[in-house]
Amino acid sequence: MSKISAAITAVGGYLPDYVLTNQVLETMVDTNDEWITSRTGIKERRILKEEGKGTSFLAINAAQDLIAKSGINPEEIELVIVATATPDMKAASTAAYTATQIGATNAFSYDLEAACSSFLFGMSTAARYIESGRYKKVLLIGADKNSSMINYKDRATCIIFGDGAGAVLFEPNNEGLGLQDEYLRSDGSGREFLQAKFGGSSYKTTTDALENNEHCIFQDGKTVFKNAVSKMADVSERILQRNNLNNDDISWLAAHQANKRIIDATAKRINLEDKKVMMNIQKYGNTTSATLPLLLYDYESKLKKGDKIIFAAFGGGFTWGSIYLKWAY
Numbered sequence: 001m002s003k004i005s006a007a008i009t010a011v012g013g014y015l016p017d018y019v020l021t022n023q024v025l026e027t028m029v030d031t032n033d034e035w036i037t038s039r040t041g042i043k044e045r046r047i048l049k050e051e052g053k054g055t056s057f058l059a060i061n062a063a064q065d066l067i068a069k070s071g072i073n074p075e076e077i078e079l080v081i082v083a084t085a086t087p088d089m090k091a092a093s094t095a096a097y098t099a100t101q102i103g104a105t106n107a108f109s110y111d112l113e114a115a116c117s118s119f120l121f122g123m124s125t126a127a128r129y130i131e132s133g134r135y136k137k138v139l140l141i142g143a144d145k146n147s148s149m150i151n152y153k154d155r156a157t158c159i160i161f162g163d164g165a166g167a168v169l170f171e172p173n174n175e176g177l178g179l180q181d182e183y184l185r186s187d188g189s190g191r192e193f194l195q196a197k198f199g200g201s202s203y204k205t206t207t208d209a210l211e212n213n214e215h216c217i218f219q220d221g222k223t224v225f226k227n228a229v230s231k232m233a234d235v236s237e238r239i240l241q242r243n244n245l246n247n248d249d250i251s252w253l254a255a256h257q258a259n260k261r262i263i264d265a266t267a268k269r270i271n272l273e274d275k276k277v278m279m280n281i282q283k284y285g286n287t288t289s290a291t292l293p294l295l296l297y298d299y300e301s302k303l304k305k306g307d308k309i310i311f312a313a314f315g316g317g318f319t320w321g322s323i324y325l326k327w328a329y
């Protein structure tokens with residue numbers, strides 16, 4: 001009997017309508033379009049403006065897009081994982097609410113949090129359920145409403161982040177397509193460099209904490225940048241080496257969209273030409289858990305069965321890693 005592999009068989013996505021351009025940011029903080037474009041590659045990002053709508057709203061829309069496009073019956077979905085760093089609330093799973101809203105009434109569901117690596121780690125988790133042979137349809141959604149924890153007076157963070165969601169369906173494959181290999185890492189000594197403390201169990205909810213913006217993302221950009229460049233490139237190179245792949249074999253690099261310079265450095269290390277590097281950071285900024293599925297959403301029409309894709313991500317924690325996947329359709 002051939003081994004079951006876990007393949008992505010459908011993709012969906014959702015971006016909120018409001019476009020926050022660099023020009024508008026120029027009116028909010030001391031920054032300018034030229035600086036943001038040359039240092040990050042970002043021109044605009046999407047923001048979910050409507051009061052009372054959280055990450056589940058983005059996740060539900062991305063999942064509904066996938067369901068409509070693929071024609072699957074949501075009642076056949078057995079597991080819904082929402083990869084997110086911005087759940088709707090501290091307790092009560094965002095995934096459970098999402099699953100119910102999309103009609104996945106026979107599924108169990110949970111959230112998975114690993115900052116900007118949430119979706120990458122979720123791919124590994126989703127694949128294990130499929131490979132076990134016990135599950136046939138696992139829906140993995142990457143969704144973040146980053147604007148809920150951004151201080152729009154902090155130019156070190158507000159220029160980077162945006163809101164969005166992407167969804168993929170994992171199903172069994174017996175042609176050897178789907179997830180081939182993974183190398184996932186974390187290092188907790190990095191957490192002081194990228195964090196949002198307030199609301200966590202180690203940090204009391206006080207008015208002082210609120211006034212000090214501790215509910216917002218803090219980032220030591222330079223340190224995060226240096227670590228992201230070296231670690232994302234290291235893991236991608238390692239995945240190539242241990243699968244005997246060279247740059248000609250690779251069809252695409254799908255790298256976390258945090259800064260164009262980090263993505264370029266990863267592509268350079270594995271000698272990949274620009275045309276093989278998926279890029280949409282200019283339109284959406286850093287959508288945390290949604291960057292990887294939104295790349296698939298934007299590039300889906302260009303992908304061919306058998307394409308060899310290298311995924312890579314780096315984020316808070318620190319968390320990072322790389323996955324090698326063969327496209328299934």
Ligand code: UT7
Nearest residue numbers: 030031032035116155159221222224225228258259314315
């Ligand atoms: O998603 C996973 C985690 N996040 C990341 O991977 C993000 C990693 N970090 C970065 O992308 C970059 O570090 C930033 C985009 C956040 C910052 O870029 P940088 O090239 O590291 O800038 P910097 O912090 O070293 O600052 C360089 C200069 C400074 O001025 P001086 O001291 O050279 O005069 C800053 O004050 O740029 C200034 N600056 C800005 N100027 C205009 C910093 N932020 C801005 C800004 N607009 N928004």
